[in-house]
Amino acid sequence: MTVLPDIQLVLRPNVIEMRLGSPDPALLPVGDIARAAELALCRDGPQALAYGAEQGPRRLLEPLAAWLAQREGRAIAPAELLITGGVSQGLDLLCTLLTRPGDAILVQSPVYHLALRIFADHGLELVPVASEDGGLCVDGLAASLETLARAGRTSQFLYLVPTFCNPTGISLTDERRAAVVRLAEAHGLTILEDDVYRELWYDAPPPAPLQDLAAAGTVIRLGSFSKILAPGLRLGWLTAATGMVARCVNSGLLDSGGGLNHFTAHVAAAYLDLGLLDGHIERLRAAYRQRRDALLDGLARFMPADCRWIASGGGFFVWVQLPEGCDSGALLPIAEQAGVSFVPGARFCTGGGGERYLRLAFSLLPEAELAEGARRLGAVVDRKILGND
């Protein structure tokens, strides 16, 4: 009989699992979340366990709006904020409300591969917009918009991760942010800004969100407690124009079930009210910075000279370009045999490409393992170049 798993993360013995872009469970603040859960139930009692207000409970909306304003230096009205069940759930709801199967959407390529799976379940046609070292390619966006327009079609939205992108680690530059927003406004294009890595910067704060540069209504920005607190809470938020928030609030799903995750929203509210979040993010930054450095050091030491990568300034990932002729998909079983895993680049790319790339995650593993993982990966690529595999 199969033993059912409890968590999503499955680690194989003897494999350094750099494929897994998950927060390290050892970094989850279990004791403080227990305190927050106790406080939430103690101060609000049944209120924390009843059907929640559709937009999310006032208990969380108010301190979250204040926290976002303090962190990001821009006031957010509570009416522009919706509590979600995490980014995945938020994307799923937006697809239900904004799209119909067969609709075209523009997606950054490469971009978070599992968002693409959610879009596919909604029957959407994915139109790629190429990214390069500076992030989403503005000319590529203009060209994709023009192609659609010539076919008499429009895109329901553009999905991208402009800040510490999964999988590339790259942030869109200020100039490109402005250009992307201008193009979107000119074309009436809605932008879904997946912004889950914003707080996890290791060298310098990232550029302002696209949302801050755009007219109200252009950008829907998705945030999450998954990376900065705990993914098992299934809790996030989105900021958007009040009309879009109202559209979500008035959906059948929220009318029927109430707010998307009422009890865990109360737990997160208590965690915020206890003043624990900023210090925790500081600790996460310190831990993940060390891990990023360990991986970058390992890559510098062990990867063959004709491999390339960009030092990620935040997030969970490093995106490695292999030497010409190297296919990361073909390399994966060999690497796993040698005790190291990654995600092949093609998984993140819509409409082909990405074969020369692979994604390494440094969020889950301690420094020594990351260094050893880089060593094993370097050896595998070396052997491949020498034609011994």
Place this chain on the structure above:
Amino acid sequence: MTVLPDIQLVLRPNVIEMRLGSPDPALLPVGDIARAAELALCRDGPQALAYGAEQGPRRLLEPLAAWLAQREGRAIAPAELLITGGVSQGLDLLCTLLTRPGDAILVQSPVYHLALRIFADHGLELVPVASEDGGLCVDGLAASLETLARAGRTSQFLYLVPTFCNPTGISLTDERRAAVVRLAEAHGLTILEDDVYRELWYDAPPPAPLQDLAAAGTVIRLGSFSKILAPGLRLGWLTAATGMVARCVNSGLLDSGGGLNHFTAHVAAAYLDLGLLDGHIERLRAAYRQRRDALLDGLARFMPADCRWIASGGGFFVWVQLPEGCDSGALLPIAEQAGVSFVPGARFCTGGGGERYLRLAFSLLPEAELAEGARRLGAVVDRKILGND
């Protein structure tokens, strides 16, 4: 500035809110859920807060399968069980995976009105199947299936609440259950059995689920912790053939976000493991039985002679038929003026009808208020008949 609400329930002063079909927050086991949350975090630590296994955590799947088997006298393999974020979320996911906009689905009429809103968000065409005193009308189902077939169409599924139906309180008889299942099997029709009131019976246990009578794969049954534990946990389950469970597990939403509500699933698991659920359900039954009796007594005392209702054997609702010529939608503002509310019957009916009916909920209010609510309603209907309104 508007004050944001914390919970969905909004009670107006001086109105006896019999429109609200919500569990009474005063009956939520706050202290025991706090114990369960503490135990969940104490015994599993980060495991309870990481990305959860897509199907739901083993921690909950195993005791829930055992609990269902013990309560319902039928073994359920864990592979036939999926943890959901409540029935609303489960319905939403099934619509995404099983339907496309424009598809026809069969819906019991009258039936839970907010499920209809979820279906509408997915662009589905609702084809009503009439219900009567014994529950869903079998001839009506046959006729609807035939109408669709003649138009060269099929229905993606039939949605119904066969046990202590919302809004009617009626349970489908054993004979009709067998007939509905036979018809569905003959037509290859999938049944979505919304079974959230099963445990809340006040006189005698309800008939076996449709799922128990059907070949594997015919019925997807949705259960929930909302009515028997706490709606704010946003937690439920579905039982289905292993292939259907696998289809949900392999969806983009679950691949991306992990199990649907991992932390609250751990809390519910701890609550089950502490052996608290059966006793709590016993207490709920006793409380809701008294409320049901108080409402039925009040209706018998105060409603005009030409009103009709069926004594509900379980669930949260009584469905009242008004005298001929009385329209419950027109009556509502008058009733609210007189300090009592209800939901007009037409809201639950697809394709028209229901104007002579109204739904009263007895779950939320104490006995004295229910009796007074019946008195106020009776007086309003009386005045209406006499033509004084």
